Amino acid sequence: MIPAHQPEREFALFLGFVTHYFESVTGTSPSFHPPLLETSLPAQLDYTGYLPVTGRLNGWVGLSLSSPLLCHLLRHLGEEEHDHAAQLDLVSEMAGSITSHAREHFGERLLLQPPLVSTAEEFPEELVPPPLFFRLPFAWSGEQAYLLVALHL
Amino acid sequence: MSTAIPDRYLRTDDFASRVEGLTFPPEVWAVFAHLEQPRASAELVSALGFEEGLVEAAFQLLLDHKLVRKHVLSWRDFAGSAQVSSVPVATAPPPAPQPPVRDVPVIPPSPPKVATGPLSSSAPISYRWAAALPARLRNTATVSLRVVSSGGSSTPLPARSPGASRWRLLPVLDLIRAKAGGGLAGQLLIYRVFLHVPAELMRAGGLHSISLVDEHLVVNHPRLRDAIATAARSQAQIEVAHLLSA
Numbered sequence: 001m002i003p004a005h006q007p008e009r010e011f012a013l014f015l016g017f018v019t020h021y022f023e024s025v026t027g028t029s030p031s032f033h034p035p036l037l038e039t040s041l042p043a044q045l046d047y048t049g050y051l052p053v054t055g056r057l058n059g060w061v062g063l064s065l066s067s068p069l070l071c072h073l074l075r076h077l078g079e080e081e082h083d084h085a086a087q088l089d090l091v092s093e094m095a096g097s098i099t100s101h102a103r104e105h106f107g108e109r110l111l112l113q114p115p116l117v118s119t120a121e122e123f124p125e126e127l128v129p130p131p132l133f134f135r136l137p138f139a140w141s142g143e144q145a146y147l148l149v150a151l152h153l
Numbered sequence: 154m155s156t157a158i159p160d161r162y163l164r165t166d167d168f169a170s171r172v173e174g175l176t177f178p179p180e181v182w183a184v185f186a187h188l189e190q191p192r193a194s195a196e197l198v199s200a201l202g203f204e205e206g207l208v209e210a211a212f213q214l215l216l217d218h219k220l221v222r223k224h225v226l227s228w229r230d231f232a233g234s235a236q237v238s239s240v241p242v243a244t245a246p247p248p249a250p251q252p253p254v255r256d257v258p259v260i261p262p263s264p265p266k267v268a269t270g271p272l273s274s275s276a277p278i279s280y281r282w283a284a285a286l287p288a289r290l291r292n293t294a295t296v297s298l299r300v301v302s303s304g305g306s307s308t309p310l311p312a313r314s315p316g317a318s319r320w321r322l323l324p325v326l327d328l329i330r331a332k333a334g335g336g337l338a339g340q341l342l343i344y345r346v347f348l349h350v351p352a353e354l355m356r357a358g359g360l361h362s363i364s365l366v367d368e369h370l371v372v373n374h375p376r377l378r379d380a381i382a383t384a385a386r387s388q389a390q391i392e393v394a395h396l397l398s399a
Contacts, residue, residue: 007345008333008345009334012338034364035337036362037344037360038362039352039355039362131348132347132348132352136337151348153348
């Protein structure tokens with residue numbers, strides 16, 4: 001019998017994928033802060049990668065990052081361009097990397113669709129906001145970001 | 154007046170007839186396993202490495218199910234235990250010394266936590282449930298209570314009523330969190346539970362944004378309390394109504 005909280009245990013692994021990305025690229029881990037539940041869509045930071053999921057749980061995971069964090073990350077990667085396109089590319093790459101890890105881990109238990117990327121002013125029309133959001137703020141190198149979990153009943 | 158003598162609890166004589174069929178988070182059973190002898194929360198904090206609030210919440214659950222009782226003793230035993238220096242110890246021999254907590258067999262540790270990166274160590278989750286406990290668990294005569302804004306709730310707040318001390322949200326969150334073994338999985342289980350609480354009810358109760366470690370959040374709205382208890386029961390198979398009832 002699957003414990004009632006098993007889907008949460010699996011979903012929690014997304015945090016590990018995010019941590020793994022920062023560790024493998026920069027050698028340092030982000031620091032996570034206490035999570036919040038919010039009844040309306042939280043204001044997005046400059047760039048957000050969305051990972052739609054279906055399976056035992058349906059919804060999406062968002063990785064919202066500030067522009068200073070992305071520029072800092074680009075410097076770490078040795079990239080010379082830090083403009084809008086470079087930041088958008090980097091968010092796409094991060095979302096793709098996390099999706100790839102998640103697919104490898106979850107198999108058919110949790111299906112991940114191709115990630116979507118947007119700026120703070122946009123919200124992908126393919127996604128439906130749920131009535132409640134789970135927001136996990138974190139910081140890397142002093143710059144702000146958060147992981148957003150949006151599940152549907 | 155505060156007391157220097159902490160309450161101690163031990164198993165009831167007939168606990169075996171009540172324990173059948175009950176299910177609690179492993180942390181609660183870990184506390185119960187130590188209560189063959191009277192124990193105070195501080196002793197179990199030391200023995201088990203749990204937060205004090207978690208131990209006190211476990212006491213509360215076990216009390217509610219009459220699996221444990223508060224330790225009481227006669228005046229003669231109390232005086233004989235040398236807690237009253239001016240009382241002559243009469244003919245009664247002093248009570249047998251309590252074995253130190255470290256000598257009590259420790260039950261196996263709670264289930265492994267989900268590997269969730271640095272969250273479990275960096276999130277400053279605090280358990281301060283003392284004010285959330287019912288009067289029978291406290292010796293203090295006053296209750297310190299901070300009531301948050303109802304944010305437009307149509308239900309008038311029972312300002313500083315004794316029952317209001319039971320409406321804190323954090324003990325409820327901690328119990329749900331423990332059900333999934335803590336960590337991010339525990340936080341996400343809280344999320345799933347609250348997904349089943351109508352959002353308009355949450356907004357009516359002033360819960361627009363809930364920090365999952367906020368010890369000051371209070372659920373003032375009766376219908377919201379009922380909805381949370383129902384969702385916890387259906388989504389996490391956990392009973393929290395006793396923590397939210399007046």
